[in-house]
Amino acid sequence: MFTLEEREFKYISNEVYQFARINLTQKKKFLIVSRLSKRIRALKLNGFPQYVEFLKNNDPERTEFQRMVDALSTNYSLFFREEHHFEYLVESILPQYGSDRLNIWSAAASNGQEIYSILITLLEYKKQSGSMLSYKLFASDISSDALRYAASGIYPQRDIEKIPHALLSTYFLKGRDSSKDMVKIRNDLIRQVRFFRLNLSDEKYRIPIMDIIFLRNVIIYFDKSTKIELISRLYDYLTPEGYLFLGHSESLSGISDQFIQVGRTIYRRRD
Numbered sequence: 001m002f003t004l005e006e007r008e009f010k011y012i013s014n015e016v017y018q019f020a021r022i023n024l025t026q027k028k029k030f031l032i033v034s035r036l037s038k039r040i041r042a043l044k045l046n047g048f049p050q051y052v053e054f055l056k057n058n059d060p061e062r063t064e065f066q067r068m069v070d071a072l073s074t075n076y077s078l079f080f081r082e083e084h085h086f087e088y089l090v091e092s093i094l095p096q097y098g099s100d101r102l103n104i105w106s107a108a109a110s111n112g113q114e115i116y117s118i119l120i121t122l123l124e125y126k127k128q129s130g131s132m133l134s135y136k137l138f139a140s141d142i143s144s145d146a147l148r149y150a151a152s153g154i155y156p157q158r159d160i161e162k163i164p165h166a167l168l169s170t171y172f173l174k175g176r177d178s179s180k181d182m183v184k185i186r187n188d189l190i191r192q193v194r195f196f197r198l199n200l201s202d203e204k205y206r207i208p209i210m211d212i213i214f215l216r217n218v219i220i221y222f223d224k225s226t227k228i229e230l231i232s233r234l235y236d237y238l239t240p241e242g243y244l245f246l247g248h249s250e251s252l253s254g255i256s257d258q259f260i261q262v263g264r265t266i267y268r269r270r271d
């Protein structure tokens with residue numbers, strides 16, 4: 001691994017902050033070193049000073065910059081993470097919508113586990129209740145690597161161990177031979193999701209108005225002013241009384257009074 005001096009640390013953390021609003025504090029130095037050392041080796045450079053020079057002078061299309069953002073973003077996710085959110089969806093939200101068409105957005109979708117969990121929840125709900133509800137599903141992230149992963153729908157077996165067998169056999173295909181430790185979401189389900197790259201710190205998004213936004217385990221990486229700006233922007237992308245889900249350690253307290261809390265880390269647009 002390479003040594004990261006203060007000058008290069010400042011350059012990298014500042015560039016990442018300006019672009020993605022990800023707040024890389026001094027505590028994240030080790031993370032930067034471990035994740036970017038691979039990039040430095042791949043480019044056959046000999047350390048962080050040369051890497052920063054490369055970013056400044058040899059990256060006109062910002063390809064390496066995007067790779068750096070990919071490497072520095074934390075993509076950890078799980079199927080049915082925070083199960084109570086999916087229960088709330090089924091018990092308290094979906095029945096309200098009758099046969100309407102819902103727009104649902106996973107706004108920091110990472111490798112796709114979240115949007116596929118939402119899709120499976122919708123399909124199960126429709127099957128069990130006979131509901132005629134229809135939906136459009138959107139999944140975005142700043143990381144192109146994460147989106148590619150998500151759109152492949154392929155996961156290691158260990159990722160789906162906690163999913164009930166009945167759901168697995170309905171919605172996943174098992175790999176064979178050299179892929180026997182992998183599973184794949186059915187292609188017709190993958191096609192039901194629109195995946196696209198979106199930077200939450202952009203001022204405007206080219207997306208439709210949503211009924212439900214999952215913004216889980218991402219604002220934790222942002223500072224307070226970024227959270228305030230983002231939440232007030234998302235207000236405008238939600239239908240009146242639309243829902244906003246946050247991650248388990250996230251809250252709108254001190255961030256926004258445009259939402260009412262209706263459940264554990266579940267909010268509703270105030271109208």
Ligand SMILES: C[S@@+](CC[C@H](N)C(=O)[O-])C[C@H]1O[C@@H](n2cnc3c(N)ncnc32)[C@H](O)[C@@H]1O
Nearest residue numbers: 020073075077108110142143199200216217218
């Ligand atoms: C920890 S994952 C959360 C995944 C999923 N929402 C969950 O709760 O399991 C955080 C994701 O936020 C994405 N992210 C970070 N900054 C972002 C930004 N400015 N715009 C869009 N996505 C961002 C990262 O690339 C990463 O995939």
